[in-house]
Amino acid sequence: EAGVTQFPSHSVIEKGQTVTLRCDPISGHDNLYWYRRVMGKEIKFLLHFVKESKQDESGMPNNRFLAERTGGTYSTLKVQPAELEDSGVYFCASSLTGESPLHFGNGTRLTVT
Amino acid sequence: AQSVTQLDSQVPVFEEAPVELRCNYSSSVSVYLFWYVQYPNQGLQLLLKYLSGSTLVKGINGFEAEFNKSQTSFHLRKPSVHISDTAEYFCAVSDTGGFKTIFGAGTRLFVKA
Numbered sequence: 001e002a003g004v005t006q007f008p009s010h011s012v013i014e015k016g017q018t019v020t021l022r023c024d025p026i027s028g029h030d031n032l033y034w035y036r037r038v039m040g041k042e043i044k045f046l047l048h049f050v051k052e053s054k055q056d057e058s059g060m061p062n063n064r065f066l067a068e069r070t071g072g073t074y075s076t077l078k079v080q081p082a083e084l085e086d087s088g089v090y091f092c093a094s095s096l097t098g099e100s101p102l103h104f105g106n107g108t109r110l111t112v113t
Numbered sequence: 114a115q116s117v118t119q120l121d122s123q124v125p126v127f128e129e130a131p132v133e134l135r136c137n138y139s140s141s142v143s144v145y146l147f148w149y150v151q152y153p154n155q156g157l158q159l160l161l162k163y164l165s166g167s168t169l170v171k172g173i174n175g176f177e178a179e180f181n182k183s184q185t186s187f188h189l190r191k192p193s194v195h196i197s198d199t200a201e202y203f204c205a206v207s208d209t210g211g212f213k214t215i216f217g218a219g220t221r222l223f224v225k226a
Contacts, residue, residue: 033214042117042217043219045215055212091156102157102214103159104158105156
């Protein structure tokens with residue numbers, strides 16, 4: 001089966017610009033998660049979708065971040081406008097059930113200059 | 114609230130030597146515990162998981178971990194490491210029945226010839 005795929009793998013943008021990250025989960029995985037790792041620190045939870053619904057978005061840093069999962073398939077995470085502190089690696093993961101281990105994508109490395 | 118502490122940020126070790134990567138967690142409820150590994154330029158992969166039952170859990174690539182409830186620890190061990198084990202290792206916890214997985218800051222394992 002195809003794994004979790006993320007696009008782009010790298011993105012370099014200027015402060016104030018907009019960036020959209022995309023995640024395609026494993027087919028059939030209703031649960032989709034976004035995580036972020038900043039500067040070698042811990043991987044922090046951003047939000048969790050079950051199908052197209054946001055189950056938990058308690059980790060979203062602020063309203064500059066918008067996540068969507070229309071149709072319950074792929075998801076996008078938009079940052080608008082980007083700030084320097086948004087730099088980091090954004091990981092997407094999916095799972096079959098809430099008790100299943102997470103399957104991760106390779107991440108998108110975002111650099112805001 | 115749950116948290117995970119990985120006590121060592123970097124662990125250098127010679128090839129064929131044993132290694133232990135330490136992980137402590139805190140939680141007010143029963144938990145599931147995981148170790149993930151991230152090789153360079155890849156996503157995180159599941160090494161092993163503890164859901165219930167035997168406290169000694171065996172994973173892939175010869176790794177094992179022991180769940181110690183009284184010490185709230187889940188240390189990862191391997192009796193003889195290889196160069197190819199060089200990677201970053203993450204301990205993670207989620208509460209039973211929950212969906213949010215909390216990660217530690219990671220431990221970089223360097224295996225030297």
